[in-house]
Amino acid sequence: MRGKTKPTTPKPTEAELGILNVLWEHGDMTVRELHEAHYRDDGTGYTTSLKMLQIMHAKGLVERDDSQRAHVYRAAISKQINQRRFVSDMVQRVFDGSPSQLVLQALGGQPKASRKELDEIRALLDSIESGKKS
Numbered sequence: 315m316r317g318k319t320k321p322t323t324p325k326p327t328e329a330e331l332g333i334l335n336v337l338w339e340h341g342d343m344t345v346r347e348l349h350e351a352h353y354r355d356d357g358t359g360y361t362t363s364l365k366m367l368q369i370m371h372a373k374g375l376v377e378r379d380d381s382q383r384a385h386v387y388r389a390a391i392s393k394q395i396n397q398r399r400f401v402s403d404m405v406q407r408v409f410d411g412s413p414s415q416l417v418l419q420a421l422g423g424q425p426k427a428s429r430k431e432l433d434e435i436r437a438l439l440d441s442i443e444s445g446k447k448s
Contacts, residue, residue, distance in 0.1 A: 323374040323391055325399060330370055334396065337376065337389040344384040 326334055336352045337343060343351070349363035367387050370376045379386040401416070409415040421427055427435070 325403070326370075326375055326396070329366065330373075330375055331396075333366060333370065334375065334389050334391075334393075337387065338393045342379070342386050342388045344386055346384070348387065 333348065333352060336348055340347075340351060345364050345367055346360070348367070349358075349360050353363055367376060367378075371378050371387070375390055376387045377390045379388075405411060405413050405416050409419075421435075
């Protein structure tokens, strides 16, 4: 059975996450464009960029448009979905399944949350609370 996306994609490695961040920020890119944006100053070779994207494609982390000579890659998972997966995993492994402990640690640590971030958190809490009352 061959589908467009896998039911569950693996969690990206640190290196793969770096590439996904570039794709999320810039959108669809060729290998050369990604290499220039991500590895420009660290001496990593073009073939390493190509190999990483090939591996990520095999894992289902990126999609590839090979209709033109220069293949174009795009993230196969959204940034928000990936963030939820990482947070859920962290809550389970580090905070004994307690999201409130994660939030308390995050808000009590350094750097302190900005006024804007606190307002967004309040709005989210209000939304969650009003949803429960419905």
